Amino acid sequence: MQDIQAYIESGILELYALGDLSSAERAEVEAQAARHPAVRQELTQVQAALGLYAEAHAITPPAGMRERVLGHVLANLNSPVAETPATPASRPATSSLRADVDELVQSRHAETTTSTPVLPLNAPEPVAPARSSGWAIAASVALLLSLVGNALLYNNWQQANGELVALQNDNARIAAATQANYRQQLGAMQEQNAILRNDEFRAVALAGTKAAPAAKARVLYNLATKAVYVDVKNLPALPADKQYQLWALDNGKPVDAGTLAVGTAAGDSLQHMKDIASAQAFAMTVEPAGGSVNPTLSTMTVMGAI
Amino acid sequence: MAASPGCCHFHLSGIPVSDSPPISLPSAAEEALVERLRARDEAAMTEFYDRYxxxxxxxxxRIVKAEDEAEDxxxxxxxxxxxxxxxxxxxxxxxxxxxxxxxxxxxxxxxRSRQHRVGSRTMGLDDSLTAQRQAAPATFRPEHIGLQEITQTLIPEQRQIIDLLYFEGYTQSEVAEELDLPLGTVKTRARTAIKLLSKLIR
Known part of the structure; x- marks a missing residue:
């Protein structure tokens, strides 16, 4: 039972629902769901949650689209493609959506290449006159095997080719993404540098409270523009459903200065917080993700006066 | 067991449902449609269109970002x-x-088959977080269920991860790389976000 709970919490069901698994992994998830009602229930919930997310983003299609799409679709229901959805029974019960659809496309694709050599198996006439000549039969069988072999090799080659293209695409995209990322990081660092060198900013050291003596951070407060930046040196890590929230204390009253992104809390970079009109001190508390209206004082982690 | 995956304990609380129940949840109408499609009833495709x-x-x-291509x-x-x-x-x-x-x-x-794919996709990267922070575009049907609840339920960082995974076809490793986050953080955030969403149901 604990194993099942661990399995559910591993996040694999989310990956399944997002279509982020290999076919072997998908088969494994489906087997688990068939075996354990708890897994099935969780998976149904995950799918329903994503379905709700999709549905919430519904867009009314443009005028005239209904007629065009339905016209095209209804005209294509009986097209030759209709021959292919055959062999649902021969398909392994474990295959999932993506595989099913891909298979369908491939079978349509491969039809031209594979169907010709395979046909004689179902249509025994040409081979039928079995004139007790073992040689003729043996030759036919050899020819058939060779044809089937060729078809398989052709299929494999095509598949490998497709995978190569996909890999090249991935490669190009990752390279471009990395570059964009570096550019972004460089821009952020230049901005931070400008803030750190700006004399208008006043650094306010925030020291750890009893709850977290090693915690340390500082606030950069621009008294002229009222801009507030936070710079973390060290803060205890939080669970995913919690966030640090910065508060300005103005005449003893806490004013929300915004929540800290995970990267900021880890000390990766400065974060621009909400503008604060006036403050004598700053403090940070631990709040539920998204932040709170009022600080939970018992979770105060760092504090410092201007 | 799988015959009725929670047929009755789904209902939406706090979500304004105008007339019909959300199509992302199970219903008798859906079962009837499945039966007709299984029976190869061509007229069922019209109903399918109107429903979905x-x-x-x-x-x-959301994925192809162009009207004509979306229609295709x-x-x-x-x-x-x-x-x-x-x-x-x-x-x-x-x-x-x-x-x-x-x-x-x-x-x-x-x-992925578009020639300019690499260009157009990375263009979006720099602005993706900013875009998430903005309000939902006007093309969204504001009267439609849930979007408001979703913006209230998920913080922008969570929405961004779900959007990349669900609407952009990223893998979790790609999201981690793109957002420069540890893979573990991406996994937990995705899971937390989906958990929060499923609380909107039931």
Whole structure:
């Protein structure tokens, strides 16, 4: 039972629902769901949650689209493609959506290449006159095997080719993404540098409270523009459903200065917080993700006066 | 067991449901439609369109980001759904889940086959977080269920991860790389976000 709970919490069901698994992994998830009602229930919930997310983003299609799409679709229901959805029974019960659809496309694709050599198996006439000549039969069988072999090799080659293209695409995209990322990081660092060198900013050291003596951070407060930046040196890590929230204390009253992104809390970079009109001190508390209206004082982690 | 995956304990609380129940949740109407499609009833495709087109078009449009291409993909998807219907297995999931995934796959294939794909996709990267912080575009149907609840339920960082995973076809490792986060953080955030979403149901 604990194993099942661990399995559910591993996040694999989310990956399944997002279509982020290999076919072997998908088969494994489906087997688990068939075996354990708890897994099935969780998976149904995950799918329903994503379905709700999709549905919430519904867009009314443009005028005239209904007629065009339905016209095209209804005209294509009986097209030759209709021959292919055959062999649902021969398909392994474990295959999932993506595989099913891909298979369908491939079978349509491969039809031209594979169907010709395979046909004689179902249509025994040409081979039928079995004139007790073992040689003729043996030759036919050899020819058939060779044809089937060729078809398989052709299929494999095509598949490998497709995978190569996909890999090249991935490669190009990752390279471009990395570059964009570096550019972004460089821009952020230049901005931070400008803030750190700006004399208008006043650094306010925030020291750890009893709850977290090693915690340390500082606030950069621009008294002229009222801009507030936070710079973390060290803060205890939080669970995913919690966030640090910065508060300005103005005449003893806490004013929300915004929540800290995970990267900021880890000390990766400065974060621009909400503008604060006036403050004598700053403090940070631990709040539920998204932040709170009022600080939970018992979770105060760092504090410092201007 | 899988015959009625929680047929009765789903209902929406706090979500303004205008007239019909959300199509992403199970219903007798869906079962009837499945029966008709299984029986190869061509008229059922019209009903299918009226029931699902807006939701599917929304998903497709979010991925391909162009009206004419979105229409092509929806058309292609419906033909595929008809021909591949024998492979739909109700015990593995709801009809809506199945058809949304077909649409997502076709849309992702579409943008991957575009020549300018690399360019157009990285263009979005720099602005993606900013875009998430903005309010929902006007093309979204404001009267439609849930979007408001979703913006209230998920913080922008969570929405961004779900959007990348669900609408952009990223893997979790790609999201981690893109957002420069540890893979573990991406996993927990995705899981937390989906958990929060499923609390909107029931």
């Amino acid at each position: 087109a807006a939701a599917l078009y929304g998903v497709i449009f 993909v929806l058309q292609e998807a419906m033909v595929k759904i008809w021909h591949a219907f024998a492979s739909y297995d109700a015990s593995k999931g709801r009809l809506f889940t199945w058809v949304v995934n077909i649409c997502r796959n076709l849309s992702i294939d579409k943008i």
